[in-house]
Amino acid sequence: MPLPPGWAWTRLGDLGNYINGRGFKKTEWSKTGRPIIRIQNLTGSGTSFNHYAGDLDAQHTVHSGDLLVSWAATLGVYIWRGQEAALNQHIFKVEPFINRSFLRHLIDYKIRELMSATHGSGMVHVTRSAFDELTVALPSLAEQHRIVEALEGHLSHLDIAVDGVANVKRRIRPLTDAFVSRITLGLPISINSRTAPSRDSRRLLAGLSSKRFDYELLPDLPHGWHWRRALDICDSISSGSTPKAHLMHPGSGDIPFLKVYNITQDGRIDFTNKPTYVDVETHENQLKRSRVRPGDVLTNIVGPPLGKTAVVPKQHSEWNINQAIVAFRAGPEIHPGWLALTLRSRFILEMLQRTAKATAGQFNVALSTCRELPLPVPPVTTQIELVAQADELLAMNERLTAQVASLSMRSQHLRQALLSHAFTGRLVPQDPTDEPASVLLDRIRAEREAQSGSKAGKARRAPRRPRKAAAADASPPPPPAATSDPATT
Structure with missing residues (x-):
């Protein structure tokens, strides 16, 4: 592109010392000393630090206000705002030769080009x-300040708006979880709602025992509601199975085969994935x-995350599921929509999670646990009314989520445009x-050449001679030869 007046092309590497x-x-890690800055400490994905208590040279020491660039795994530009720290590998500490803030925003602007130049199949770098x-266009130093x-005036306003959107996004899921839990336990969802809890709600579990759940500790439900075991109100509860790889066909075939990733967090089946x-x-x-068939309720029993629940849609007359999914087929006492809603309830989900066995960070819930799971069951007419209310509010939630996602995307485009x-x-x-x-x-180049020349001069300093050689050199030199030519230097 043509450069504006006073600008010049240069390389990113010429604008700072990286x-x-x-x-x-690991043997150098300590509980005291300087915190070691790793990439996750910059991105916010990790808050804990390892420490280094040994001596550290100045180039690997980071102070508050230093400019850092992560060049592996997650590419990004950051200003360190913590205490004096040690710099881990895969992060550049930048000593700018130009305006520090200008260089920070310039690298941020060039991140996309840097991403296209990444290497590695595991941790890209x-x-x-x-x-x-990387080629960049550079304005005058005075224009850099302007x-x-x-730019920071515009970005500060944008950041305020982005923080507001992010705050809404953070609150949507907890509010949804709280709403589903309250409605499935018969608790009031508005100030004017009134419910009368009944101690009789556990009557139908009397005499039944479970190794995984204490039915006596279940909370009271409204009058006319009862706690029931899943196996007593479902016609069947079964887990899936996975055939050999050559029997599964990606893209097309006879019978759709569902996996956990086909169940979304918002309670739908997404078979386009x-x-x-x-x-x-x-x-x-x-x-x-x-x-499985339309109307069956599916939930995953292998996670994290647990609690992805959805009703099988009518797109196909029959489906099949893998071993990480359990299918609940509702009986006459429970509506499929209510069954799906209760399985999404945070209260029910936490009961299941407490029974899960963890192996290598993976949670597994037993099929027998699903059968003994206690579920709140109001009269069928009440179930249908509450499901309709829940559907309306969850649809509103989905619209809000979509709007938040749209605003987030617009803010990213606006930032890139700025x-x-x-x-x-x-x-x-x-x-x-x-x-x-x-x-x-030219001035930066001259200063760098002067510095490199000074370092090279120190490196070329002659070593000390042995003592015997020094003593021999101490004798007077021989007289010059008789010649009219000047001595050779």
Whole structure:
């Protein structure tokens, strides 16, 4: 693109000194000393720190206000606001040769180009050469200050709006969970609601025992509601099965085969996500016990997360499920919509989670546990009314979630547009009296060459001679040869 007046092309590596962090061994970790900054401490995905109590050179020491760039796993630009710390590998500490804030926003703007240059199949990373050689447009130093002032003014307003959207997003799921739990336990969902709890609600569980649940500790339900075991109100409760790989067909086939990722967090079946099919013969023979039909309620028993629940839709007359899913077929005393709602309830879900066995970070709930699970059951007419209310409020929740997602996407586009205007000379006007960026780059280059020359001179300093040689050199030199030519230097 044509450069604005006074701007110049350069490389990202010419605009600062980028110092990579140090690799700390586990044997060097300590409970005291400087915290070791890792990438997760910058991104917010991890809040705990390892510490280093040994001596640390200045280049690997980070102070509050230092500019850091993570160049592996998650690419990003950050300002450190903590105490004096140690810098871990895969993070650059940046010593800018230009305006610090301008360079921070410039790298942030160039993150997408850096991402396209990443390498690695596991933890992706940017090579140092790709980072240094990235071409950037540089304005004068005075314009850098003007750009930063204008850009940060716009971004501060945008950040306030983004924080507000993020706060709404954080509150949606807890509010939904609280609403579902209250409605399924018969608790009031408005100030004017009135319910009369009844101690008689556990009567139908009297004399029944369970190794996993204490039925006597279940809370009271409204009058006319009863706690019932799932096996007593469902016609069947069965888990799925997974055939051999060659019997599953991605993309197309006879019978749709559901996996946990096909059940969404908001209670739907999404078969557009990596659809898999099995043939009719496999469905009717090897997978006979895991067949499901429209109206069956599915929930996953392997997580995290647990509690993904949905009603099988009418798209197909029969479906099949894998071994991580349990199918509940409602009997005449319970409506499928109410059964799905109770299985999404935080109260019911927490009871299931307390029985789950954890192996290598994975939770597994037994099929027998699902059969003994106590569920709140009001009269069928009440179930239908409450399901209708829940559907209306959950639909409103989905619309709000969609609006939040749209606002988040718009804010990202707006941020990128602001950065684009800033670094293409369209955010603030150019001043013809500014010192051109080419002069600034020449000065940076001269200072770097002077520094490298000074270091090279120290490196070339002659070593000390042995004592015997020094003593021999101490004798007077021989007289010069008689010649009219000047001595050779």
